[in-house]
Amino acid sequence: MSQFTQGLEKVLQGDYLDIILRGIKMTLELAALSWLLAMVIALSLVVIRLTNHKVAVAAVAGYVSYHRNIPTLVQLMLWYFGISSLFPYELQMWLVDQNAEFIFAAIALGLCQAAYFSEDIRSGMRAISSGQTEAARALGFGYLRSMRYIILPQGIRNALPSLINHTILLFKNTSLAMAIGVVELTYATREVENYTFLTFQSYLVCTLVYLFFSLLLMFCGAIFAKKLNKVYAR
Secondary structure: OOHHHHHHHHHOOHHHHHHHHHHHHHHHHHHHHHHHHHHHHHHHHHHHHOOOOHHHHHHHHHHHHHHHHOOHHHHHHHHHHHHHHHOOHHHHHHHHHOOHHHHHHHHHHHHHHHHHHHHHHHHHHHOOOHHHHHHHHHOOOOHHHHHHHHHHHHHHHHHHHHHHHHHHHHHHHHHHHHHHOOOOHHHHHHHHHHHHOOHHHHHHHHHHHHHHHHHHHHHHHHHHHHHHHHHHHO
8 A cells, every 4th residue: 555545544534534524514614604694795785786876886886896806815804803803892702602713704705705796696687688677667566576576586597607606716715714713624634734744635635625515516506507597498
């Protein structure tokens, strides 16, 4: 058995495997929570921006501009080291007990990704003819109801390729959370490497895990897009 194979087996067994599995679990939880937060905020931003209210449109444009032009790592640091320090001491202690690193990482990643999701959806809505809105109004739908039942679903369908790409980007960006102490996959891999001194084997496993989940997201996204297109084709 080669030295490489022995090292790989060492990384993939016992306590070292447990560390990696916990890191994968934390990465998936962080990605899922950040995605949900990002999508809720993105949909709200799109609805607000399309009201054509000058102040609201300017506020949303400022939000998008800020989050798209500031590095995600800086935003993580700002939330964890900066904004958290403005909270009352009691709240800070409560957050520490509730895994503050994870909470602030999810908030920062979600807020940042919301800017990209909102622009994806807005771009998808540009492909919708103005007749759709007029038809909704003719049927007695108000602004919010027409957005919810007619406009937004079509916009999301048109934006699916971009949304899937940015979802994968969000999943990969969870690795940045190691900078504030979140024990996700990259952090866990570094721990295993520090314990075993098997740098290549440790990061090879990490690379393959990221590759597997990224391809899985692409595959699931393609299936979802295909089914959605069939539904709208009826």
